Amino acid sequence: xxxxRRMRTAEDGAADxxxxxxxxxxxxxxxxxxxxRMLSCTTRIENEIRSRLRTTFGITLPRFDLxxxxxxxPDGLRMxxxxxxxxxxxxxxxxxxxxxxxxxxxxRVQDARDxxxxxxxxxxxxxxxxxxxAAVHERWxxxxxxxxxxxxxxxxxxxxxTMKRCLRVDDPE
Numbered sequence: 426x427x428x429x430r431r432m433r434t435a436e437d438g439a440a441d442x443x444x445x446x447x448x449x450x451x452x453x454x455x456x457x458x459x460x461x462r463m464l465s466c467t468t469r470i471e472n473e474i475r476s477r478l479r480t481t482f483g484i485t486l487p488r489f490d491l492x493x494x495x496x497x498x499p500d501g502l503r504m505x506x507x508x509x510x511x512x513x514x515x516x517x518x519x520x521x522x523x524x525x526x527x528x529x530x531x532x533r534v535q536d537a538r539d540x541x542x543x544x545x546x547x548x549x550x551x552x553x554x555x556x557x558x559a560a561v562h563e564r565w566x567x568x569x570x571x572x573x574x575x576x577x578x579x580x581x582x583x584x585x586x587t588m589k590r591c592l593r594v595d596d597p598e
Contacts, residue, residue, distance in 0.1 A: 470569055477565055482558050487513070489562070491521050492530065492547060492555045501534055501546030530554055 475486045482489075494502060494510050502510070508518045522545050525531040530551035536542040547555060570578065 470566070473569065474562065474565060478558070478562070481561065482554075484558065487511070487517070488521055488525060489555075489558060491518070491525065492551060493559070495531065495545060495547045496552065496555050496559070499546065500537070501544030503536060503542055503544050507545065525551070 471486070478484050478486055478489055490511055491507060494507055504515060504518050504522070507522075508515045511518065522531060522533070526533065529548055531545050532548050533543045533545055536544045573581075
């Protein structure tokens with residue numbers, strides 16, 4: 426193991442368990458190294474958020490994400506639009522919606538633009554529950570990233586914005 430890897434392992438301790446980055450060598454392309462570094466950071470944050478949401482609110486991250494989409498669209502969204510925005514299948518959206526509907530956090534309503542279709546929207550109870558969860562979620566993110574200096578956060582946002590514009594992928598947006 427090289428000195429840099431040993432030092433990083435000693436610094437990070439248990440937090441640096443074998444992840445996607447651990448299989449990289451100096452011969453790997455810089456783009457692959459960048460991708461795996463971003464993925465490793467995202468995975469660590471996402472796993473912690475999943476755990477905290479389940480423990481604190483008894484909700485899964487996909488259910489929280491669906492509620493977040495609906496909170497941004499008070500008139501509701503069609504199932505297909507939710508599926509597109511969340512990048513999951515319609516079947517997944519149906520299952521999540523069914524669960525949230527049983528808990529009276531969302532309701533299906535007739536789409537005002539197309540009477541043949543329905544939209545999903547947050548109920549009053551859903552809006553209140555999401556507002557509480559979103560505030561706590563934001564504090565968790567702040568806490569997890571507290572040791573990253575503000576200037577570095579701003580630089581990363583700018584760099585990632587550039588990267589997003591430069592990505593060569595089939596992105597409908």
